Amino acid sequence: MxxxxxxxxxxxxxxxxxxxxxxxxxIFKPHMSLAGISExxxxxxxxxxxxxITRAQFWKLFFKKxxxxxxxESTLLDLRRLKExxxxxxxxxxxxxxxxxxxSNHVDYWARYWLRKFKLTKYFDTIVISSAVKARKPxxxxxxxxxxxxxxxxEECYYIGDGDDxxxxxxxxxxxxxxxxGESKNADADFKIKHLKELLNILKV
Numbered sequence: 156m157x158x159x160x161x162x163x164x165x166x167x168x169x170x171x172x173x174x175x176x177x178x179x180x181x182i183f184k185p186h187m188s189l190a191g192i193s194e195x196x197x198x199x200x201x202x203x204x205x206x207x208i209t210r211a212q213f214w215k216l217f218f219k220k221x222x223x224x225x226x227x228e229s230t231l232l233d234l235r236r237l238k239e240x241x242x243x244x245x246x247x248x249x250x251x252x253x254x255x256x257x258x259s260n261h262v263d264y265w266a267r268y269w270l271r272k273f274k275l276t277k278y279f280d281t282i283v284i285s286s287a288v289k290a291r292k293p294x295x296x297x298x299x300x301x302x303x304x305x306x307x308x309x310e311e312c313y314y315i316g317d318g319d320d321x322x323x324x325x326x327x328x329x330x331x332x333x334x335x336x337g338e339s340k341n342a343d344a345d346f347k348i349k350h351l352k353e354l355l356n357i358l359k360v
Contacts (some may be wrong), residue, residue: 167338293324
């Protein structure tokens with residue numbers, strides 16, 4: 156095995172602390188229902204993460220629905236936290252033996268903001284974000300773009316994810332899969348872990 160592909164949210168960055176729906180409700184119109192905010196966000200986020208609208212268009216359309224507030228993007232971005240304290244030490248050790256990649260369903264600017272903020276970029280040989288390649292996992296394109304850039308075959312890769320769909324997409328391509336609970340509570344993966352440091356034993360580093 157030559158490479159390890161990581162999902163970003165729910166694996167390296169905590170996806171629960173920065174729940175957009177909850178924080179939109181706190182920052183924006185308090186009289187709006189959580190369901191209403193969530194629906195607006197989800198429809199626009201989905202389009203942005205598929206590359207169908209730009210980040211600027213996302214905010215323009217969102218503000219049109221809920222009203223405009225200062226510094227909202229940076230406020231919401233800064234709510235995220237690393238999922239575990241051990242992440243840097245784990246990635247540092249893996250980086251010595253494997254090629255590493257991020258393969259994430261998200262908006263390119265936001266994902267790269269968090270990678271820079273948490274000083275994670277230096278560990279990865281390539282970063283593939285769905286909005287940039289205009290395809291979301293479990294579509295095969297994001298995985299294959301990462302493999303092509305790393306010059307490896309899918310069969311030479313481990314994929315680490317927190318969702319049943321993205322684990323399934325990686326498995327169909329012949330990757331060895333490692334599941335950590337997050338977006339889904341369970342998945343049909345080759346390995347299941349609770350903490351990232353468990354990767355060191357599985358990947359023998």
